Amino acid sequence: MNGGATFATTFLASAVEAIEMVTIVIGVGAIRGWRSTLIGAAAGFVVLVLVGGGLGTALTAIPIDVLRLVVGTLLLIFGLQWLRKGISRVAAKGLAGDEEDIEADSGGETRFGLDWTAFVLAFKGVLLEGLEIAFIVVTFGSASKHIWVGALGGGSALVLLAGLGVVFHGHLSRIPRSVLILVVGLLLSTFGTFWSVEGLSIGWPGGDLAIPVLLGYYSSLAAALVLVLRRELAGLRAREAT
Amino acid sequence: MRRLLGWLEAFGIFWYDFVIGDDWTIAAGVAIALGATYGLSRAGFPAWWLLPVSAVALVVSSIVRARRQQRGR
Numbered sequence: 001m002n003g004g005a006t007f008a009t010t011f012l013a014s015a016v017e018a019i020e021m022v023t024i025v026i027g028v029g030a031i032r033g034w035r036s037t038l039i040g041a042a043a044g045f046v047v048l049v050l051v052g053g054g055l056g057t058a059l060t061a062i063p064i065d066v067l068r069l070v071v072g073t074l075l076l077i078f079g080l081q082w083l084r085k086g087i088s089r090v091a092a093k094g095l096a097g098d099e100e101d102i103e104a105d106s107g108g109e110t111r112f113g114l115d116w117t118a119f120v121l122a123f124k125g126v127l128l129e130g131l132e133i134a135f136i137v138v139t140f141g142s143a144s145k146h147i148w149v150g151a152l153g154g155g156s157a158l159v160l161l162a163g164l165g166v167v168f169h170g171h172l173s174r175i176p177r178s179v180l181i182l183v184v185g186l187l188l189s190t191f192g193t194f195w196s197v198e199g200l201s202i203g204w205p206g207g208d209l210a211i212p213v214l215l216g217y218y219s220s221l222a223a224a225l226v227l228v229l230r231r232e233l234a235g236l237r238a239r240e241a242t
Numbered sequence: 243m244r245r246l247l248g249w250l251e252a253f254g255i256f257w258y259d260f261v262i263g264d265d266w267t268i269a270a271g272v273a274i275a276l277g278a279t280y281g282l283s284r285a286g287f288p289a290w291w292l293l294p295v296s297a298v299a300l301v302v303s304s305i306v307r308a309r310r311q312q313r314g315r
Contacts, residue, residue, distance in 0.1 A: 069276075074261065077272050080297055081263040084304050116256050193293050196276060202283050204290050214294060221298050225305065 006146040010153030013140070014133045016208055018161035020191055024075075024125035026165050027184035030172040032118035040119035044126030052134050064131060069199025071128045076192025078121065083189050086182025087222050091229030095176045121188075128195070133158060182222060190215045267307075271300040 029037035055061070133154045141150025172180065194211050197204065204210035261269050275296035282289035 073272060073276060076293075076297065077261055077269045078263070080268050080272070080301055080304075081265065084265070084268075084301050084308075087301070088305060088308065117260060120260065189297060193297060196272075197279065197290055197293055200276065200280050200283065202279065202290055210290075217294060218297075221301070225302070229305070229309075 002144070003146045003149045006140055006144040006149045007153040007156075010137055010140050010150040011157045013136045014154040014157035015161060017129045017132045017136070018158045020211075021125055021129035021158075022161045022165040023187055024129075024191065025122050026169050026172065027180075027187055028118050028121045028125075029169065030175075030180055031177070031184055032115050032121075036115035036118040037122045039114065040122030041126045043119070044123040045130065047123075047127055048130040048134070051131070062131065064135060065199050065201055067128055067131065067199070068195040071124045072192045072195030072197070072199050074124065074192070075121075075188050076196055079185050079188025079190075079192050082181055082185030083218070083222065084185075086178060086185045087225045087229070089178040090182055091226045092233060093178060095179050130158075186215060186218050186222060189218050265304050265307075268300050268304055271296060275300075 025037060025041050051062070137150040137154040138147070141147035144150070175183075190211060193214055194204065206213070263269075272293075275293050278296075279289045279292045282292060
């Protein structure tokens with residue numbers, strides 16, 4: 001594989017992981033607040049640089065499957081809780097949500113000035129996806145004997161996707177809060193499901209293409225449940241009115 | 243020592259809230275589903291589908307339970 005092919009391969013493969021990383025950071029930041037989320041992301045990045053710098057090409061010795069299982073399981077549990085919350089709120093209050101929900105969700109309890117939930121979610125997302133990008137760079141770069149070209153490809157993908165995230169994150173403030181919780185719950189549940197099964201060394205049909213399929217599957221469930229719950233609520237209100 | 247114990251308590255409370263939240267059955271259900279997925283895979287059957295199906299069942303049952311509790315009030 002020549003340098004150009006190495007760059008293209010590592011760029012595209014890293015872009016997939018970078019999309020997952022940026023999506024989690026932006027989703028969590030939009031709901032829990034940016035300060036703690038970005039500090040968590042930065043901390044994950046620092047650990048990543050220390051681990052990557054310390055291990056170098058021996059990075060592949062890290063038991064990535066164990067990390068995927070642990071991080072994936074935690075993301076899935078948290079994601080399902082937000083998904084359930086988002087479905088209930090959108091069903092009860094429509095797309096706008098209300099001020100009570102905003103108060104209940106924004107930030108939450110803090111210790112030492114940090115929202116630790118936001119910190120941990122962002123930290124895990126950056127660390128796991130960053131390690132996967134590092135694995136891609138080391139694997140393809142070493143095989144083609146163009147490790148620095150591979151690093152350039154992986155780094156370029158990360159910078160590009162992070163830049164897009166910075167540009168577009170402001171648009172999230174226009175999205176109703178109840179919808180944001182639902183969407184982030186869908187994303188965390190999707191990634192959590194995908195990673196935890198991968199962490200058990202079980203392959204998904206279609207590999208990474210299973211991610212959008214899982215997202216479509218959970219989205220269909222959410223839409224169906226919102227419809228059912230709204231009909232039930234409408235019936236209850238009609239009975240109370242008579 | 244007291245500060246260390248306080249920090250440990252806060253650490254434990256954080257992880258309890260993070261994992262258990264307001265419905266412990268979701269965390270328990272995910273753990274069971276993952277165990278079953280692993281077992282099914284080791285038995286030689288395709289197992290990737292079990293966790294997404296279980297996740298749907300957990301969300302539905304959690305919502306149903308929450309609505310029953312609300313009606314009971």
